[in-house]
Amino acid sequence: MKLSVIIPVYNVEETLSECFRSVVGSLAKDAEVILVDDGSTDSSGRMCDELASKSRADVKVVHKQNGGLSSARNAGLDIATGDYIAFVDSDDKVDTEIFNQLVDELDSNQDIDVLEFGVKYCKGEKCLKTLAFDEMVFDSPKDYWLQCNGYNHAYAWNKIFRHSLIRNVRFPDGKNFEDVWFMADVMKKTPIISTSTVVGYNYNSNSNGITANASGDDLESLLEGHLAMAKTLNVDFMDANTDKWYLKLLNIQLDVNRMKGSKPILPQHELQLAMPATFNEKIKIAILNSFGIDTLCKFNKWAKKVFSSVL
Numbered sequence: 001m002k003l004s005v006i007i008p009v010y011n012v013e014e015t016l017s018e019c020f021r022s023v024v025g026s027l028a029k030d031a032e033v034i035l036v037d038d039g040s041t042d043s044s045g046r047m048c049d050e051l052a053s054k055s056r057a058d059v060k061v062v063h064k065q066n067g068g069l070s071s072a073r074n075a076g077l078d079i080a081t082g083d084y085i086a087f088v089d090s091d092d093k094v095d096t097e098i099f100n101q102l103v104d105e106l107d108s109n110q111d112i113d114v115l116e117f118g119v120k121y122c123k124g125e126k127c128l129k130t131l132a133f134d135e136m137v138f139d140s141p142k143d144y145w146l147q148c149n150g151y152n153h154a155y156a157w158n159k160i161f162r163h164s165l166i167r168n169v170r171f172p173d174g175k176n177f178e179d180v181w182f183m184a185d186v187m188k189k190t191p192i193i194s195t196s197t198v199v200g201y202n203y204n205s206n207s208n209g210i211t212a213n214a215s216g217d218d219l220e221s222l223l224e225g226h227l228a229m230a231k232t233l234n235v236d237f238m239d240a241n242t243d244k245w246y247l248k249l250l251n252i253q254l255d256v257n258r259m260k261g262s263k264p265i266l267p268q269h270e271l272q273l274a275m276p277a278t279f280n281e282k283i284k285i286a287i288l289n290s291f292g293i294d295t296l297c298k299f300n301k302w303a304k305k306v307f308s309s310v311l
Helices: 016-024 044-054 069-079 098-108 141-147 178-187 216-232 240-260 279-291 293-306
Strands: 003-009 031-038 058-064 084-087 114-123 126-131 136-138 159-162 193-204
Touching: 003 016, 003 044, 003 069, 003 098, 016 031, 016 044, 031 044, 031 069, 044 058, 058 069, 084 098, 098 114, 098 159, 098 193, 126 193, 136 141, 141 240, 178 216, 216 240, 240 279, 240 293, 279 293
Parallel strands: 003 031, 003 084, 031 058, 114 193
Antiparallel strands: 084 159, 114 126, 114 159, 136 193
């Protein structure tokens, strides 16, 4: 069983070597690493060639014009030859032997199409929090998404995908938060999804990253991606078991409205006041249920402007 690990590279000369070495140190012999230099303007492109030439692993290097993260990942997918595909961002790293352990799990259950594993959220060498899973198998993507709270970790980089499953699936060009869109298309294939107890992806919290500096357009794309997922899973948000997901999307919708002034695209849905939520969220829920999402958006925009120092 061969694994292909795709690493998009763009101006990451400070972190690339550590990322690359961590990936190579986690792989079995029958594996390949694909470094995709997405038009870097620093020394990252040259470093890709040097790392490949000095490594005993099977390493392919692609140099291309800058096109963004989706474009880089897609370029890697175009040449990947593994039975399974994994993605690692070049400012992150993985623990030693993690991919060997995960490939062993896939070997022992060859019905699995997507294997998700745990994450350590880090700031430098400090681990801030951990995302861990029980060992579970889901025959229904909808059950996985709602029961395992998949909407909170819709990442491409903490999963291994069967190559044949995603052979015709690509990341959307020109969109941020592309992982949600990608996962929505993956779910259309009705994969068997398994979660692993293995924790070994080290995500580097970046204050200059897209998530920390998302614009209104970026957040609107994120919201639209989640709504695309709802359509894929045939979820209409009328069931109580969608309340936590809906609350997450409601908070995104309020930010989009505040930043762009656009009308809400999230459908109206009443939430249970007794559901787990912060004090501010309970206020939002009460207004939503009593007056509707349009009024809530207007109130939120006003409150953020007037009480910005405390909200």
